[in-house]
Amino acid sequence: MKTAYLVLFVAGCVLPLSQLLPWVAAHGGLHPRLFLADLFANRVSAFFALDVIVSAVVVLVFTWREARRGALRRPWLPTLATLLVGVSAGLPLALYLREP
Numbered sequence: 165m166k167t168a169y170l171v172l173f174v175a176g177c178v179l180p181l182s183q184l185l186p187w188v189a190a191h192g193g194l195h196p197r198l199f200l201a202d203l204f205a206n207r208v209s210a211f212f213a214l215d216v217i218v219s220a221v222v223v224l225v226f227t228w229r230e231a232r233r234g235a236l237r238r239p240w241l242p243t244l245a246t247l248l249v250g251v252s253a254g255l256p257l258a259l260y261l262r263e264p
Contacts, residue, residue, distance in 0.1 A: 169260035173245070176252030219251045227258045236262045 187202075188194050204210045223246050231239035238261060246254025 166260055166263045169256045172256035173253055173260060176256055177249050180250050180252055216251055220246050223251050223254045223258060230262055
């Protein structure tokens, strides 16, 4: 499973960033107001945005709970991956680090 989690982590970084980086380049940087306006442009995009936000909170809670139990070392790595890329990077990294 470690290999699968690592492959999913890489895909979870590459795929979302392949969409974000061109947007950042097209707008000359990361403009938070424009980003949020585009993120919540309609009800469908708001649905997905809120789903991912809730999922990110779940990943962060899971990560730190597992760290307190002693089942996960370096919980800051999946936390950073979740905050910088998203759930698609943070969750597989947490699971990878949790594997023996």
